[in-house]
Amino acid sequence: MRGSRLEVEVNTSQLLQTLDSCLESASQGQPHIITKDGEQYAAVISMPEYAQLQYYLRLLDSTASQLLQEAEDKALDSEELLRNQSSPQDSRPLGTPSEGAQNEDCRHRNRTSPLRQKSFTSSVLHRLSKLFR
Structure with missing residues (x-):
């Protein structure tokens, strides 16, 4: 060894x-x-490693929750925009280059699958908690 x-x-x-x-x-x-x-x-x-791992797992969990909330908010905004448009093809605003970059950034973040991150984090936290009961 x-x-x-x-x-x-x-x-x-x-x-x-x-x-x-x-x-x-x-x-x-x-x-x-x-x-x-x-x-x-x-x-x-060890206990210090466990505490540090638990801190990072909680940070990952809160980040995943935040990303999920942002994605839901953007989806609601998109639905509202679609409902408010009389003719989807003609009246759609083109937006600015910076808005396009934000949308691309959102699409990239959504690929990280916050739901899977949250379930992974919960699973790991559950397993770690078994050690210190």
Whole structure:
């Protein structure tokens, strides 16, 4: 087993499985052993790391909620604009270049799927809370 840290790219399900196993092992007072490329690593979570992770997860959750609210507000504004137009093709305002950039920015943010972020965050927080009950 090495004493250095190894950063490994993992997908969400692997992360959640590892977190579950790490929390289960920690609740039994043992480190969780991860095998990567034939080498073993101990995954241990300490209270300061837990607090820091919890802070960032809450920040992620609030950001996802804020983005979701902004997307809902923009959708309502768009619906209202469509209802107020007599002829959608002729009377649609062209807008300014900066408004176009804002709309493009909104479309980019909506690709991050705030609903999936929120459920991921809730799932991780639930798993972490099991350790410190």
